[in-house]
Amino acid sequence: MEAVFHEKQEGSLCAQHCLNSLLQGAYFNPVDLSSLALSLDEAERIRMAECGEESDEYQRFLRQPSGNMDDSGFFSVQVISSALEVWGLELVPFSSADERVTSVFSNPCKMQAFICNYKEHWFTIRKLGNQWFNLNSLLNKPQLISDTYLALFLAQLKNDGYSIFVIFGVLPDCDADHLLKLKPAIQINSDIQEQDDTHLQEALQQSLHESKDCEEHELIKAIQMSMQSNTEEDDDVLLRKAIHMSLDC
Structure with missing residues (x-):
């Protein structure tokens, strides 16, 4: 770079x-x-x-x-x-x-x-x-x-x-x-990816903590589980939904 x-x-x-x-x-x-x-x-x-x-x-x-x-x-x-x-x-x-x-x-x-x-x-x-x-x-x-x-x-x-x-x-x-x-x-630097994953989890945890809507709560839980899956297309859809909720908070 x-x-x-x-x-x-x-x-x-x-x-x-x-x-x-x-x-x-x-x-x-x-x-x-x-x-x-x-x-x-x-x-x-x-x-x-x-x-x-x-x-x-x-x-x-x-x-x-x-x-x-x-x-x-x-x-x-x-x-x-x-x-x-x-x-x-x-x-x-x-x-x-x-x-x-x-x-x-x-x-x-x-x-x-x-x-x-x-x-x-x-x-x-x-x-x-x-x-x-x-x-x-x-x-x-x-x-x-x-x-x-x-x-x-x-x-x-x-x-x-x-x-x-x-x-x-x-x-x-x-x-x-x-x-x-x-x-x-x-x-x-492979450490960057590890750091990024940590930040992802922190952002999602914050969204989960602040979310008061049951549907949002369950969606973010699903996203956290999806981060460990191999279904890349489904992950991206769920992640974008969580991102939209986080930015609208």
Whole structure:
């Protein structure tokens, strides 16, 4: 998977790593993102000043630190969104009522990328070629994700409190996309599959714990049993039903 662009974590620059992994190139650096953050701060200051520069609200705003960046290298969702707008890309919350997003629940594989956030950490999940990759900067290398596991992985992240965003627009052309269509990647590290199976079980257990409907309860139990079977087609049907319930919770 050498062709896949993947920045490893440096300081608290996960927003930079997230964006560059999504775009598959070193397109943004801390200076670029700081400039965007300062522009957002200034736009907010101008809006606040409309209430009167002598007002308590305006004076309180001036005393507050920036909500778009800090000294550690953290950048807000507004900065991420502004950076993507430069490329004609749109960041839409997974929980949005936007019709483009509601259809993602049942089949996230038809999308091209997701950005996830939890406790100030950002990372990208993106399709390259015909395969999905977890491009989290905390990983030593990109992690290959199967189509079926992608939906369950997103459900698990949602249960864990992550904010998930869907990317809309045309992503820039990249070598990895072309190369992986010709020669799909193979995950060498067998530990990944073992870890994935554990995560699958955890996501299903969470769904089972939260489910109050008897029919859903029994369905998820059946799915857990199906994970040990060899009937791949039936498994996929059951898994997708569980995924839909998990994402709608």
